[in-house]
Amino acid sequence: MVPDVNAPIQIKEGKLIQDADRMILNAYDASAVEEALVLKEKHGGEVEVVSVGAAKASETIRKALAMGADKATHITTSGDELFDSGSYARILAAFFSDKEFDILSLGKQSQDTDSGLTGSMVAELLNLPYTTNAVGLEIEDGKLIVKRQGDTGQEMIELPTPCAVTCSNDMNEPRIPNLKGIMASKRKPVEQIEIDDLSMDDSALEANTQVVSYEEKPAREAGKKFEGEADEIAREVAQLLDTEANVL
Amino acid sequence: MSTLLTHIAISDGKIKRSSLEVLSHCKQLADQNGHTVEAVIVAPEASSFTDEVQKYGASKVYTVEDPIFKNHMNTPVLKALAKVMEQANPYVFAFASTEGTKDIMGALAANQQAAVLPDVSAFKFTDDGIQAKRPVMAAKIMANTEAKGDTILVSVRSGSYDLNESPTEAEVVNIDFSMDEGELKATLREIISASGDTIDLNEAEAIVAAGRGVKDEEGQKLISELAEILNAGIGASRALTEAGVYDPSLQIGQTGKVVSPQLYIAVGISGAIQHVAGMANSKVIVAVNKDADAPIFDVADYGIVGDLYKVLPPFIEEIKKIKG
Numbered sequence: 001m002v003p004d005v006n007a008p009i010q011i012k013e014g015k016l017i018q019d020a021d022r023m024i025l026n027a028y029d030a031s032a033v034e035e036a037l038v039l040k041e042k043h044g045g046e047v048e049v050v051s052v053g054a055a056k057a058s059e060t061i062r063k064a065l066a067m068g069a070d071k072a073t074h075i076t077t078s079g080d081e082l083f084d085s086g087s088y089a090r091i092l093a094a095f096f097s098d099k100e101f102d103i104l105s106l107g108k109q110s111q112d113t114d115s116g117l118t119g120s121m122v123a124e125l126l127n128l129p130y131t132t133n134a135v136g137l138e139i140e141d142g143k144l145i146v147k148r149q150g151d152t153g154q155e156m157i158e159l160p161t162p163c164a165v166t167c168s169n170d171m172n173e174p175r176i177p178n179l180k181g182i183m184a185s186k187r188k189p190v191e192q193i194e195i196d197d198l199s200m201d202d203s204a205l206e207a208n209t210q211v212v213s214y215e216e217k218p219a220r221e222a223g224k225k226f227e228g229e230a231d232e233i234a235r236e237v238a239q240l241l242d243t244e245a246n247v248l
Numbered sequence: 249m250s251t252l253l254t255h256i257a258i259s260d261g262k263i264k265r266s267s268l269e270v271l272s273h274c275k276q277l278a279d280q281n282g283h284t285v286e287a288v289i290v291a292p293e294a295s296s297f298t299d300e301v302q303k304y305g306a307s308k309v310y311t312v313e314d315p316i317f318k319n320h321m322n323t324p325v326l327k328a329l330a331k332v333m334e335q336a337n338p339y340v341f342a343f344a345s346t347e348g349t350k351d352i353m354g355a356l357a358a359n360q361q362a363a364v365l366p367d368v369s370a371f372k373f374t375d376d377g378i379q380a381k382r383p384v385m386a387a388k389i390m391a392n393t394e395a396k397g398d399t400i401l402v403s404v405r406s407g408s409y410d411l412n413e414s415p416t417e418a419e420v421v422n423i424d425f426s427m428d429e430g431e432l433k434a435t436l437r438e439i440i441s442a443s444g445d446t447i448d449l450n451e452a453e454a455i456v457a458a459g460r461g462v463k464d465e466e467g468q469k470l471i472s473e474l475a476e477i478l479n480a481g482i483g484a485s486r487a488l489t490e491a492g493v494y495d496p497s498l499q500i501g502q503t504g505k506v507v508s509p510q511l512y513i514a515v516g517i518s519g520a521i522q523h524v525a526g527m528a529n530s531k532v533i534v535a536v537n538k539d540a541d542a543p544i545f546d547v548a549d550y551g552i553v554g555d556l557y558k559v560l561p562p563f564i565e566e567i568k569k570i571k572g
């Protein structure tokens with residue numbers, strides 16, 4: 001669950017003021033859910049979603065169930081905690097430590113913070129083989145084959161199960177839940193548990209990073225706009241890039 | 249006195265400029281705060297890069313050499329870096345924010361119980377940690393973020409700092425490394441589409457980026473021609489990487505790459521916030537779009553309102569003339 005980056009945002013005295021109703025399913029997580037559903041359609045199995053968050057997170061969990069996930073666990077928080085990716089990763093690792101699964105699939109980053117840490121943290125904490133920034137997933141002979149977007153090209157990586165992977169939204173176009181899916185989601189099991197139910201030290205929840213304030217990014221000033229005869233304005237801008245901007 | 253360790257990324261047999269940017273910044277911070285700056289190179293021929301690293305002021309350079317580092321794989325890289333960290337005991341370990349870095353930051357932080365600030369655009373010391381600026385909300389807003397702890401990892405966006413030479417005589421420390429097949433948890437089956445000799449967008453001086461407005465081969469040809477005369481890298485919006493027109497490595501934006509060239513020419517790109525997130529730090533932005541209200545014009549220094557098929561041919565011709 002992340003705030004919608006397209007919703008109006010204000011900054012007041014260094015704090016972010018956002019419309020609490022504009023929380024959405026993280027785009028990268030939507031892609032992770034979509035890909036899990038596709039793999040299930042091809043190979044069978046079950047898709048379970050897990051979210052750590054305040055009461056509001058139940059809506060995004062519903063969305064994943066309406067897309068077709070089979071069941072969900074909601075690890076509830078008050079929403080006032082100052083958790084960072086490390087805290088969430090330790091909570092998720094504590095939850096998964098005694099669970100059986102083949103593939104743990106996460107988003108490559110949160111759309112609001114772009115942290116991109118949780119996936120490989122959870123993998124390390126659970127000692128799982130992993131890869132990040134997947135743009136394609138296949139299952140072959142019980143192995144997960146990941147097409148990963150690297151710096152310059154793509155890599156095909158083979159992971160034994162159980163393993164973890166983080167998904168790019170370049171992987172697929174997440175399905176929009178239809179009415180049938182939405183109706184069905186209401187009958188699907190959502191287990192609610194509290195962080196206290198997980199055997200964790202309080203110190204493991206503590207964030208060692210913290211946002212101290214937010215500020216407007218100095219906006220780029222819009223420059224000159226050239227309208228008119230294509231031939232003329234094209235040549236004029238080319239000249240200015242040379243004489244004024246000095247970038248040619 | 250603490251140690252600032254800088255990771256030196258090697259790509260295509262060269263040191264990535266963004267790593268030297270980070271090293272330059274670390275050197276400056278170290279000098280201001282009475283710390284030492286050291287560097288680590290993990291590569292098949294790591295020791296061949298130590299001379300260049302010395303130029304930027306590292307007093308010690310750790311090298312980890314093994315053929316296994318030819319292609320990025322997270323297991324061996326993590327093992328190597330953990331080993332170096334145990335020896336160097338850095339207070340801050342700084343990286344250039346590449347896909348390779350993003351692949352391991354979280355795991356390394358968890359492994360070393362370190363605090364971690366990924367993808368920052370600036371960082372400095374505070375009394376008891378470091379403070380960094382991180383663009384958030386699709387880079388619409390800046391978050392001032394603090395990290396505390398005995399060890400702090402940080403990765404820095406390319407183009408955040410200038411290169412600054414500060415030659416020293418560095419001690420080179422080679423770290424023993426070996427890895428059994430059995431330890432490798434994942435297997436690299438193949439490299440699919442290394443963009444090969446195309447220009448690394450993170451380091452490009454100029455980029456010509458194509459969007460959905462570039463509809464056909466004729467349009468792509470114009471893009472290539474323009475890129476060629478400018479010696480520019482070609483980038484693309486998600487619309488065109490998704491459609492398979494351009495390689496996904498060329499995508500610029502929130503999901504794709506964050507770039508900071510001297511010149512960025514956006515052609516047929518509307519300027520969605522997720523695209524702008526990746527290019528707003530370019531020095532000079534030119535936009536070509538037939539819609540005078542396209543949001544890309546809000547960030548463009550030079551906005552050409554017009555049909556790209558009519559604008560680009562005379563634009564290319566004029567640049568050719570200027571370049572003589």
Ligand SMILES: Cc1cc2nc3c(=O)[nH]c(=O)nc-3n(C[C@H](O)[C@H](O)[C@H](O)COP(=O)(O)OP(=O)(O)OC[C@H]3O[C@@H](n4cnc5c(N)ncnc54)[C@H](O)[C@@H]3O)c2cc1C
Binds near residue numbers: 028169555
């Ligand atoms: C989580 C998330 C991450 C994303 N990450 C990225 C990312 O990394 N990079 C990215 O690019 N997008 C990203 N997107 C997608 C982004 O929101 C936009 O959908 C995308 O950038 C649109 O691409 P475009 O500008 O090429 O296409 P469009 O928005 O369709 O714009 C095409 C433009 O071309 C103009 N045009 C058409 N014909 C001509 C012509 N003949 N001459 C001149 N102009 C013409 C039109 O006026 C229009 O402005 C992301 C979205 C999400 C949700």
Ligand SMILES: Nc1ncnc2c1ncn2[C@@H]1O[C@H](COP(=O)(O)O)[C@@H](O)[C@H]1O
Binds near residue numbers: 085113117
């Ligand atoms: N509170 C959470 N609950 C469930 N998954 C999470 C949570 N926080 C992060 N994740 C997962 O980790 C990914 C990366 O998160 P981040 O490190 O915040 O960028 C997200 O896309 C999610 O898949």
